[in-house]
Amino acid sequence: MIYPRRPLSTVFASFVCFAVCTIPTLASAEQAPLFQPATSDLSSSYHSFSINDFNGLQQRLNADVATISIEVPTPSGTLTRLSLVPYDVLPKPLQQKYGSIKTFKAYADGQSDAIGRFDITAKGFHGMFYYQQDTVFIEPKPGFEGLYYSYFQSDKRNDSALAPQKLPPKMVDYLTQQVNSAQKSARTANNLRRTYRLAVAAAGEYTQYHADGATNATELALSEITTMVNRVNQVFERDLAISFQLVENNDQIIYEDASTDPFNNDSQDGGLNTALLNDIIGVNNYDIGHVVNTGAGGLAVISAVCDANFKGDGVSGNPSPINDSFYIDYVAHEIGHQFGAEHSFNGEASNCLGNRVAGSAYEPGSGSTIMSYAGLCGSQNLQRFVDPFFNAGSIEQIHAFVNRADMTDCGVSENIDGSAPTINVTAEYTIPANTPFVLDAEVADSDGDQLSYSWEQRDLGSASNSAAQMIDDGTRPLFRVFAPLTVSQRFFPQMSDILNEVSTLGESLPTTDRTLNFRLTVRDGNGYVAFEDTRLTVVNTGEAFDVTKPTTDEVWQAGSTEILWNVAGTDRAPISCASVDIFLSGAQVGVFDQQLAANVPNNGAYTLTEMPAGKTEQARVLVKCSTAPFFAVSHGDFEIDNLVLPQITGQSPLSGFAGDLIAISPSTFTYQDSVADQIRIFDGENYRVNANGIVADTSFEGVLTIDIEPSINGYAGEVFSARVTIRQRPQESSSGGGVLYLLPLLIFVLRRKASVS
DSSP: OOEEEOOOOOEEEEEEEEEEEESOOEEETSSSSSOOOOOOGGGGGGGEEEESSSHHHHHHTSSSSSEEEEEEEEETTOEEEEEEEEEEESSSHHHHHHTOOOOEEEEEETEEEEEEEEEEETTEEEEEEEEEEEEEEEEEETTTEEEEEEHHHHHHTTTTSSOOOSOOEEEEOOOOOOOOOOHHHHOOOOOOEEEEEEEEEEOHHHHHHHTTOSSOOOHHHHHHHHHHHHHHHHHHHHHEEEEEEEEGGGGGGGGOHHHHHHHHOOOOOHHHHHHIIIIIITTOOOSSEEEESSSSSEEEEEEEETTTTTOEEEEESSSOHHHHHHIIIIIIIHHHHHTOOOBBOBSSGGGTTOOOOOOGGSSSSOOOOSSSTTSSGGOOOSSSOOOOOOOOOHHHHHHHTTTTGTTTTTTTTEEEESSSOEEEOSEEEEEEEOEEEEOOOOETTTTOOOEEEEEOOOOOOOBOOOOOOOSSSSSSOOOOOOOOOOOSSSSEEEHHHHHHHHOOTTTTOOOSSSEEEEEEEESSSOOOOOOOOOEEEEOOOOOOOOEEEEEOOOEESSOEEEEEEOTHHHHHSTTTTEEEEEEEEEESSSSOOOEEEEEEEEESSSEEEOOEEEEEEEEEEEEESSSSSBBEEEEEEEEEEEEOOEEEEEEOOOEEETTEEEOOOOGEEESSSSSSEEEEEEBTTTTTTTTEEEOOOOTEEEEEEEEEEEETTTTEEOOOOEEEEEEOOOHHHHHHHHHHHHHHHHHHHHHHHHHHO
16 A cells, blocks of 8 residues: 555644643743753753643544644744644554553644654653754653653753663674675665564563552553654654554553563563563564563664564663663664664774674764664763664665565565655765865755755774774774764765864774775655765875965955965876865855855966955865865965945835835845845834835825845945835725615615515
8 A cells, every 4th residue: 555644634633732822731931930950951952841731632632633733842932833643653452442642743834754753641741853953852851740841852962960871781692594795785765664563561660660659550651662662663764664563462561560570670581572472462463572671771682573483582671761862772772683783883992892793883983873882882982872863784784684585474564655865976086085075966856855864984894992093094984974964965074173173083084095985875754765875985195185375364355365275196196186166165154155266277276366255254265176075174264354345326116005015125226346135124104124025004105215224244334215105005996885885775675575574
């Protein structure tokens, strides 16, 4: 069948509003004091609120409608509107038994790509959604009945006071089943969406943690498991087109008493789980099993899904088994193992030692993606927690596993609606060593989805066992993986490091003669993941391609100036870069959006005869090879003081009706010398200022004089008095008069009918 996208029709939609509506609504910050942990760095990115009528919210979310419109608080306290579409983490029989639990996919208004997940359960209201290039979480505030908070994931994960304890190390047992090389080289985008029956057993300690003495312990533990699976689904569906639904009798494997449950609350619980599930759930009634507890860390059998002897052998545990620190760092990681993904990190410091897998060690140091050991590798830690996505190597391993011949009947498969993005990238370049470079591609998507992009290095080499060793030895990976972005371009290293002339752990320039392999992974948010590779041949010419002028003490004014760079042998074979392009970063630091020259000879010098207009003290110049991705940036900021302020010399005719918007923009005017990029419209009598122009008072007729201030790069020129002619809209009396004319006749007819009756 075709897997449908979210229906855009809102004919049967329900509406829920937080903070401003009657039922249900959230209390304002004045009613519920802002929660600020004493050692927190969340500051203004943290918003606390309460739900005034939880039962009303629950009833509305449980309504039998296709779409629910809801406004939820952001970390700044503002509201953003989302559309929630119900979907089933619990199968119908289990959902009917536990009516307090319901799950949703979240969509931005008018969009067909899911951007988050929400649920309402016996443990409250939970949500996560992408917002302003970050992820927002909405959760109950522990220990405060009815109080919730909204926060950015990036803020909370930097807060040691709120982070649950992270246990070393994540151990893995291996089956003898391996993915063969032919399967590993498969490059076609997956076009099937797969759903697997997931059985999650809970040790007594886990259940009691979430019950906290309540009598409905099983319902509360099932609620937390649902929130966990809902979050895991969001990641697996986006990256792998895989989703999970709990088995119908999952409540029978949630244990309330730690003294009588079949588990030990340790890393060996997974080994006990398969036989337990085969007995209680039935060997043919689930595809993958997992145990959650409070003491295990992580342990899973690799490639175990749908194997009758091992498919339940996975366990995740943490003294605080909540939030992404558990759902992603542990549960998603261990389930990734069960689907055939191996460790992705190349470091061997601390707990990384003995757990590196040479055949999948694409990430420097601890790594940062789901199959990494972020936070466990001592001096080689790139960050404290993993980022909630799989790297390209893990995606490839999991796709190879689920596409094996013996996995055909495992899970339920459906076609993904739409089509995969297409990528066009140059296959190979030659670049100099010790020199930054930038990778980009042409990407198209016939479905118009909101795409995300991730450039990742794809080299396997020697391990490193310290931060000092995370440099080029001719083979090892040099560049870490960053979270996918909405732009297809990536600078190596990141532009902020280039400008500040610093290095970030996990990003090292190549220094040897070697090959660098990269893959661009493009996600469409609906399950399609496309990728394409490129190769860079690195040549050590003995010196770096480098910009030597301008320098920090320069001031560019009217006239001409020289731009100088060290060619470093890049004009000769095998690099053979004959020409360069020169760019300027001016108003926006680090954004090189002004081209000063194109295809000029790569001979180390260029005379700029026409100075760029503008005024800034943070200018930089970038010189890039015209036919290859390597470049260099001038060292330190220099000043440009060549601003010709815009002077308006005339205007286009402006007129309109009173009460209507009359658009006024920089293009409305003519200028002398420089053209304004912005205008300011001053307030005055008989009109009000709109973001796009002015609206005259409805009673006014005549000519308005409006003061306009032009500006360029934030610098204002002289005020110009614009003239706008305002007319009253003509009265449309014919149709109205006809109605009045017929009114006596209509009354007469009605009276006649009444008297006849």
